[in-house]
Amino acid sequence: MINLKSARLDxxxxxxxxxxxxxxxxxxxxxxxxxxxxxxxxxxxxxLNSPGVIIGGMIIAPMLNPIITIGAxxxxxxxxxxxxxxxxxVLSVGVAIAGSLLVNWFLPIHNPxxxxxxxxxxxxxxxxxxxxxxxxxxxxxxxRKGLTSMMGVAVAAAIMPPLAVVGYGASAFRLDxxxxxxxxxxxxxxxxxxxxxxxxxxxGFNPGRRSDVKQVAKRDLIFTxxxxxxxSTILGVFLVNxxxxxxxxxxxxxxxxxxxxxxxxxxxxxxxxxxxxTGKVLEITIQSPSTFTQRATDILDKQLEQRLNxxxxxxxxxxPATKLVDE
Numbered sequence: 001m002i003n004l005k006s007a008r009l010d011x012x013x014x015x016x017x018x019x020x021x022x023x024x025x026x027x028x029x030x031x032x033x034x035x036x037x038x039x040x041x042x043x044x045x046x047x048l049n050s051p052g053v054i055i056g057g058m059i060i061a062p063m064l065n066p067i068i069t070i071g072a073x074x075x076x077x078x079x080x081x082x083x084x085x086x087x088x089x090v091l092s093v094g095v096a097i098a099g100s101l102l103v104n105w106f107l108p109i110h111n112p113x114x115x116x117x118x119x120x121x122x123x124x125x126x127x128x129x130x131x132x133x134x135x136x137x138x139x140x141x142x143x144r145k146g147l148t149s150m151m152g153v154a155v156a157a158a159i160m161p162p163l164a165v166v167g168y169g170a171s172a173f174r175l176d177x178x179x180x181x182x183x184x185x186x187x188x189x190x191x192x193x194x195x196x197x198x199x200x201x202x203x204g205f206n207p208g209r210r211s212d213v214k215q216v217a218k219r220d221l222i223f224t225x226x227x228x229x230x231x232s233t234i235l236g237v238f239l240v241n242x243x244x245x246x247x248x249x250x251x252x253x254x255x256x257x258x259x260x261x262x263x264x265x266x267x268x269x270x271x272x273x274x275x276x277x278t279g280k281v282l283e284i285t286i287q288s289p290s291t292f293t294q295r296a297t298d299i300l301d302k303q304l305e306q307r308l309n310x311x312x313x314x315x316x317x318x319x320p321a322t323k324l325v326d327e
Contacts, residue, residue: 008204009142017142018072018205022081024065034062035092038156039099042164047104049113054161061156063092067189068141068155071134071196074224077207077217093163093185100167112168112177119165120180122187123239127232130158130188134195142203158188187231194228197221251307256284259300263290269319282312287319 009017038061045053066088073082112120137155162185169177207217252271260266266288273282282304301314 008202010204014203014205018076018078018081021065021069021072021141031062031088032092032095034060035095036099038062038160039096039164039167040103042160043100043103043167046113046115046161046164046168047107047110049115051115054115055157058156058160061160063089063159064137064155065141066092067134067159067192068138068196071138071193072200072205074193074220075197075200075205075207075217077213077215077220079216079220082220089189096160096163097167097170100164101171102167104168104171112172112174115161116165116168116177116181119162119184120169120177121238121242122180122184122235123242124232124235125239126158126184127187127191127235130191131195133158133188134192135199137192138196138199142199155192158192159185162188183231183234187235190224190228190231193224197224248308252282252304255300255303255307259296259303260286260288263288265289265321280313281315283315283317285317285319287321289321292316292318 038057041057041060042054043057045051045055045057066085069085070082070089073079073085133155162181165181166178166185169175169179169181207213249271256268256271260268266286269285269287271282271284273280275281297314297316300316301312304312304314
């Protein structure tokens with residue numbers, strides 16, 4: 001059984017930690033310079049669809065301490081420190097989005113890459129990852145045994161790329177991308193703060209004996225927990241919908257494979273579902289030397305409707321293919 005009391009720090013150590021992270025996060029030397037460089041590198045990494053470049057930008061991202069300070073201020077009831085840390089984070093968010101927006105304006109017009117799209121559909125899994133990153137970051141800040149830089153990367157991974165994607169979405173006037181990426185950012189931010197509160201509580205941080213400070217801490221904790229539950233509920237719904245959609249696409253792919261099995265040298269080029277004024281349209285493009293009749297297409301349409309238990313507006317596009325043979 002884990003003994004939480006053994007993890008508690010003494011009063012002098014706790015005060016020293018609060019003083020240190022306050023100075024490091026609220027009077028950062030070169031903070032905004034590193035932030036701008038980081039978001040430029042991450043934005044270019046997203047444009048290039050390169051995880052390596054994105055990680056390179058996250059390594060120098062300096063947002064670990066301000067976010068951890070928010071959690072520390074909440075658990076200790078330090079309202080002055082909380083507002084100062086929030087101000088730093090809000091300004092950082094504005095700088096990061098503006099930096100990404102400017103970089104994207106100078107880049108060639110392009111469609112969103114997979115690295116961008118991956119950060120526009122947050123689910124409950126993203127929240128769990130951010131909780132783990134926040135807990136690791138909070139612990140690293142307190143122990144300072146060469147872990148801060150590594151844990152800073154973990155926190156930056158949850159914070160910086162979504163903000164860079166928001167900048168891209170704004171530059172492309174894609175509100176769907178802006179909304180999805182910003183929701184991911186908010187979810188990750190609140191998860192890191194919650195994880196910090198829990199870690200600091202385990203380590204013995206508290207608002208002290210003054211009743212007014214306790215009231216401040218209680219109020220801030222209730223607000224933070226309520227916001228966390230709201231975000232968790234939204235992402236939980238998204239996760240359920242994502243699983244349903246994945247199962248739906250699996251059924252479509254299974255039926256399509258079964259339908260195409262008798263046709264030799266036939267392959268699926270694309271499978272896309274979009275909405276129009278009449279509803280969802282399932283557009284399947286295949287390449288084949290065979291000829292497909294309307295009757296065959298109707299059979300596939302009916303099979304899909306039976307498996308999915310819904311109406312399907314199927315559009316089957318066939319690209320003719322000729323097989324070359326030796327003379």
